[in-house]
Amino acid sequence: MLEVNNLHVYYGGIHALKGVSLSVPKGEIVTLVGANGAGKSTTLRAIAGLVKPKEGTIRFLGQDITHLPAYRVAQKGISLAPEGRRIFPNLSVRENLAMGAYARKDKAEIQKDLDWVYELFPRLKERERQSGGTLSGGEQQMLAIGRALMSRPALLALDEPSLGLAPLLVKEVFSVLEAINSEGTTILLVEQNANAALKLAKYAYVLETGRVVLEGRGEDLLKNSKVRQAYLGE
Amino acid sequence: MTFEVFIQQLLNGLTLGGLYSLIAIGYTMVYGILQLINFAHGDIFMVATYFAFYLVAVFALPWWAAALLTLGLTAMVGVLVERVAYRPLRNEPRISLLITAIGVSFFIENLAIVTVGARPKGFPTPKLMSQVIDLGGIRMSGVSIWVPLLSSVLLVLLLFIVYRTKVGMAMRAVSKDVEATRLMGVNVDRIIMYAFALGSALAAAGGMMWASKYPQIQPLMGVYPGWKAFTAAVVGGIGNIVGATIGGFIIGIAEIMTIAFLPQLSGYRDAFVFAILILVLLVKPSGLLGQSLKEKV
Ligand SMILES: Nc1ncnc2c1ncn2[C@@H]1O[C@H](COP(=O)(O)OP(=O)(O)O)[C@@H](O)[C@H]1O
Ligand SMILES: [Mg+2]
Secondary structure: OEEEEEEEEEEOOEEEEEEEEEEEOOOOEEEEEEOOOOOHHHHHHHHHOOOOOOEEEEEEOOEEOOOOOHHHHHHHOEEEEOOOOOOOOOOEHHHHHHHHOOOOOOHHHHHHHHHHHHHHOHHHHHOOOOEHHHOOHHHHHHHHHHHHHOOOOOEEEEEOOOOOOOHHHHHHHHHHHHHHHHOOOEEEEEEOOHHHHHHHOOEEEEEEOOEEEEEEEHHHHHHOHHHHHHHOOO | OOHHHHHHHHHHHHHHHHHHHHHHHHHHHHHHHHOOOOOOHHHHHHHHHHHHHHHHHHOOOOHHHHHHHHHHHHHHHHHHHHHHHHHHHOOOOHHHHHHHHHHHHHHHHHHHHHHHOOOOEEOOOOHHHHOEEEEOOEEEEHHHHHHHHHHHHHHHHHHHHHHHOHHHHHHHHHHHOHHHHHHOOOOHHHHHHHHHHHHHHHHHHHHHHHHHHOOEEOOOOOHHHHHHHHHHHHHHOOOOHHHHHHHHHHHHHHHHHHHHHOHHHHHHHHHHHHHHHHHHHHHOOOOOOOOOOOOOO
16 A cells, blocks of 8 residues: 655755665554654655655555655545644644544545544543643544544554553553554554554564664564564563 | 713724734734744735725726725735745745845835835725714714724634634644644645735725725835734734734724823824833733743643
């Protein structure tokens, strides 16, 4: 579904991605793990069209989307829940979710998806009219995921959805991701919490200073001694 | 002071306040979205009065048609300024944008001086505005009835657009997080264009009414109203539309009341306006309805 090939991204003089390649097959959960600064966010931002790669290609559903502006990428069906949640604090919860569905015109279906998001995150329904900025960190993360879902994406990309959440909430978020996936949404998940991510994901890539240094099935990487040492604190 | 005089002065204050509000909205919308003080906004207000002047006095259009055309043409000027001068600098340091805005302001003023001349022109005030109305024994000019009324209608319309429509929602989203708005599939360039169009059209409405009240137009006429409207936007909390509206009325009413109650100080009316600004900023630096810069972790 998504094919990233030999991606190079620079921030001024900083060579942040040095030839990243990865692929996300339809219907699966693929994860990208790695230490802080490895280039995980940059990879997602390049896919979403927020940063322009100097070299390499990104193909989505058979189309070259490498040079599309971010809003066109979103309209093609890639939804990114960015690092740090980035919900709209001045908009109500309901409006935040409506923003997620901005490019859609199928009103009846939007309402259905709204009900579905409220079902996934009942807390959001309770706070429907509150402005996003008044939510707790965990609720904001749920809102960010719900908002990303409202575009009914073919591919849902998430950048560290568990960051800063209490362990119980992390579990809740991961089980929701599993539920979303089982209903047919393909997921590309970036996580520092490698343990949980590798358990969830079918396939995983390990990123180090802008390069993919290891890849394989999630369960295999969990057993890999190098991974255990570097990312699972053993 | 008699009751009649008080009512008249209050209406005068509401008139001036409504006009400041209409202009202030344009400053605050652009600032909210681009963090840019659009110094050219007062000049766009001036340009609108010339559009109306030529459409009515030279092309002899009926006023309603001239007014609608002026709104549209001025909106286009605003959009053009954004497209040509500001958009190419969107990712440059703020200071470049600010200096460009000052440049655009001088450019429009001087272009006007060269094309239409520096000499003031008499504005063809519509009859509606110039006739005297008798309101239960209190005699008032049409301006001081119609301007507060029309500006209120326009302000409510704008609030409706910003708070109750999809485009308005996107404007509020852009003002907080441009990148996240892009991720929602929103063409942000287009939203910014709409904001400039709306702000400029309101300035045009303000300009036509201003010129009806003070029926002399000249190329630098936008400078002082522009500054005061900007002050109103800051007093209300820059970036906040409701704030700009309230700020406009506060400044307008304060200015008129200064003249009415303290006529010996009327030479200081402008100083008084800026004193309000300093006072508000001392007590609440973010303006009356401005948010403090605290962020949730
Ligand atoms: N906006 C930016 N400007 C300059 N350098 C950046 C920027 N964003 C990220 N970087 C650099 O790019 C590298 C990769 O960062 P990032 O993709 O955020 O890593 P990760 O998400 O894996 O922590 C880091 O060295 C980081 O310092
Ligand atoms: Mg990151």
